[in-house]
Amino acid sequence: MSDQRPATLFEAVGGTDALRRLSRTFYDGVLADPLLAPVFADFTATHIEHVAVWLAEVFGGPTAFTDELGGHQALLRAHLGLAITEEQRLRWMELMAEAVRRELPDDAELRRRVLDYFDWGTRIAEDVSASPAGTDLGEPGPIPHWGWEGLEK
Numbered sequence: 001m002s003d004q005r006p007a008t009l010f011e012a013v014g015g016t017d018a019l020r021r022l023s024r025t026f027y028d029g030v031l032a033d034p035l036l037a038p039v040f041a042d043f044t045a046t047h048i049e050h051v052a053v054w055l056a057e058v059f060g061g062p063t064a065f066t067d068e069l070g071g072h073q074a075l076l077r078a079h080l081g082l083a084i085t086e087e088q089r090l091r092w093m094e095l096m097a098e099a100v101r102r103e104l105p106d107d108a109e110l111r112r113r114v115l116d117y118f119d120w121g122t123r124i125a126e127d128v129s130a131s132p133a134g135t136d137l138g139e140p141g142p143i144p145h146w147g148w149e150g151l152e153k
C-alpha cells in the first residue's frame with residue numbers, strides 16, 4: 001500500500017456521495033437485469049441510500065447504519081428468505097464490478113479491495129438468504145470493517 005493513500009477505503013472512494021453514485025448505478029443495472037429484477041420486486045429508492053450508508057460504515061466512514069438503520073442485525077435480516085442462488089450472486093458481482101469501474105476512482109488496488117469486500121459480503125447474503133424470513137439470527141456483533149488489508153479485527 002502506498003503512503004499517499006488515505007487511511008480508509010471510505011476516504012479513498014470519495015466519501016458518501018461517491019457511494020451513492022455507485023449504489024445508484026448498480027441498482028440501475030439490477031433493475032434492468034432479467035435474473036435479478038424479480039429478486040428486487042419490492043425495491044424502493046430508499047434502498048439506494050441505505051446501501052450507500054451501509055458501505056460508508058463498512059469502509060470506515062460515519063456509523064449512521066448502526067446509529068439509525070438497525071445495524072448489522074437489520075442488514076442480515078433484510079436478506080432472510082430471499083433464497084439467493086449462486087448464479088444470482090455472481091450476476092450481482094458482475095453488475096457491481098461494472099458500477100465500480102464507472103463510478104470509483106481509477107485505482108486498481110482500491111477497486112480490488114472494494115470488490116474483495118463485495119465477494120465476501122455476497123457470500124454471507126447468500127448464506128443468510130437460505131433461512132426463512134423471521135429466523136432468529138442471534139446477536140451478529142458490530143458491523144464489519146473492511147480496509148486496505150481486508151476484514152479488520
Ligand code: HEM
Nearest residue numbers: 039040042043046047050051054078088092118121122125
Ligand atoms: C455485500 C453484499 C450486499 C450488501 C452490502 C447488501 C446491502 C443491502 C442493504 C443495505 C439492504 C437493506 C436495504 C433497505 O433497507 O432498504 C439490502 C436488502 C436487500 N438485498 Fe442486499 N446486499 C448485499 C448482497 C445481496 C445479494 C447478493 C442479493 C441478491 C442477489 C441481495 C438482495 C437484496 C434484496 C432483495 C433486499 C431487500 C430489498 C427490499 O427490501 O426491497 N443483496 N441489501
